[in-house]
Amino acid sequence: MRVSNSTTYREFNRNMAINQNRLQKYQNQLNSLTEYSKSSDNPLMFAKIININDSIAQNVNYNSTIGDSMAWGKTQDSALASATDSLHRIRQLIESSATGTQGKEEMLANKNEIISEIEGIVDSLNTNFDGRYIFGGKNTKTAPFEIVKDTDGNISEIKYHGTKDQIGADGSVIAKDGNLSREIATGVSVDLISDGRLFMNEEGTETDPENLSTFFSDIMTAINSDDKEALSGKLLAKIDVHTENFVNVRSRIGTVTNRFEAAKERNESENTNLKEVLSEKQDVDVIQKYMEYSNQMLAYQASLSMGTKIMQISILDYI
Numbered sequence: 264m265r266v267s268n269s270t271t272y273r274e275f276n277r278n279m280a281i282n283q284n285r286l287q288k289y290q291n292q293l294n295s296l297t298e299y300s301k302s303s304d305n306p307l308m309f310a311k312i313i314n315i316n317d318s319i320a321q322n323v324n325y326n327s328t329i330g331d332s333m334a335w336g337k338t339q340d341s342a343l344a345s346a347t348d349s350l351h352r353i354r355q356l357i358e359s360s361a362t363g364t365q366g367k368e369e370m371l372a373n374k375n376e377i378i379s380e381i382e383g384i385v386d387s388l389n390t391n392f393d394g395r396y397i398f399g400g401k402n403t404k405t406a407p408f409e410i411v412k413d414t415d416g417n418i419s420e421i422k423y424h425g426t427k428d429q430i431g432a433d434g435s436v437i438a439k440d441g442n443l444s445r446e447i448a449t450g451v452s453v454d455l456i457s458d459g460r461l462f463m464n465e466e467g468t469e470t471d472p473e474n475l476s477t478f479f480s481d482i483m484t485a486i487n488s489d490d491k492e493a494l495s496g497k498l499l500a501k502i503d504v505h506t507e508n509f510v511n512v513r514s515r516i517g518t519v520t521n522r523f524e525a526a527k528e529r530n531e532s533e534n535t536n537l538k539e540v541l542s543e544k545q546d547v548d549v550i551q552k553y554m555e556y557s558n559q560m561l562a563y564q565a566s567l568s569m570g571t572k573i574m575q576i577s578i579l580d581y582i
Contacts, residue, residue: 308544315541322534325447329527331393332445335455336520338392343513346387349380350506353482356380357502360486361495374486381418381479385410388459398459400426400441407459417483421476425459447526456516462508478505 356373359365365373385408388398395403407425412418426441441458462475478501485493 312541312545315537315544319534319537319541321449322530322537326527326530326534328445329447329523329530332447332453332455333520333523333527335392335397336516336523338390339397339456339516340513340520342387342390342397343509343516346384347506347509347513349383349387350502350509353377353380354499354502354506357482357494357498361491361499370486370489374483377482377486378416378418382410384475385421388462396425398425398457398462400458400460401443402426403443403457417487418479419483421463421479423459423463447523448530451526453519453522453526456512456519461512462505475505478502 356377360370360373388408389406390397391406396405396407399405399407402425405424407423409422409424410418411420411422441460442454443457444452444454446452478498481493481501482498484490485498
């Protein structure tokens with residue numbers, strides 16, 4: 264069967280185009296060091312690669328959240344350590360004021376130092392981390408604690424401006440949690456202990472040992488009236504309860520921080536595994552790919568050489 268020149272030329276051009284496309288594919292893979300550059304290369308694999316990249320990006324966001332939460336917890340721990348030291352010092356001053364050997368000048372000095380230590384406690388509880396108050400609950404933009412003094416400079420009240428209870432139409436509390444929630448993995452959230460009401464009682468009952476405001480006010484009253492019985496009795500007992508409360512909150516924060524540390528290790532391990540899977544599906548074996556490229560280059564060059572012989576034209580072609 265006779266094959267016409269036009270058929271030969273057409274087949275040659277078609278084969279040349281195929282070789283050029285293959286050569287271009289290997290060049291793109293070597294340039295990008297990835298197996299697939301567009302979805303049409305392998306739609307199913309390309310979709311898997313996109314999903315893995317999304318998981319890696321999400322993991323990076325979770326890792327950032329975990330790191331921020333760990334720093335938040337460490338800031339809280341430092342603040343509570345300072346506040347606890349101040350409570351210990353206040354206890355010493357109450358004991359000193361409860362003795363019968365203190366004169367007016369010593370009592371005044373003790374009172375002024377107690378006021379200073381209370382101000383230090385409030386400053387600690389008003390610690391700001393990255394533009395957010397750590398014990399304001401969900402209200403992170405307003406300093407949560409405020410000292411109110413009377414005309415004589417005595418501390419009369421500690422106000423709390425953090426998260427408030429949400430009250431329903433019938434007057435019942437419908438939302439009390441003031442902690443901040445942080446998502447650290449898909450479907451996994453952990454609460455940051457940030458509700459300053461752990462140290463305050465909104466009702467402000469005088470007998471409630473958790474109420475810092477009433478407690479500090481009672482200290483001022485006892486010192487001003489030289490009430491040795493109150494200083495040596497209920498106030499010493501109350502400050503031990505408050506100190507224990509601060510220690511307990513600090514312990515809870517430490518437990519949450521430990522969980523974040525464990526989550527960070529898992530996150531980083533998972534991220535490493537995801538990158539390994541991505542590399543297996545996406546990255547090229549440079550040596551293997553260069554060999555394939557070289558072989559294809561040889562095929563392309565052979566096609567060019569063959570084409571110069573097939574498509575050469577002389578005057579005899581027209582005779």
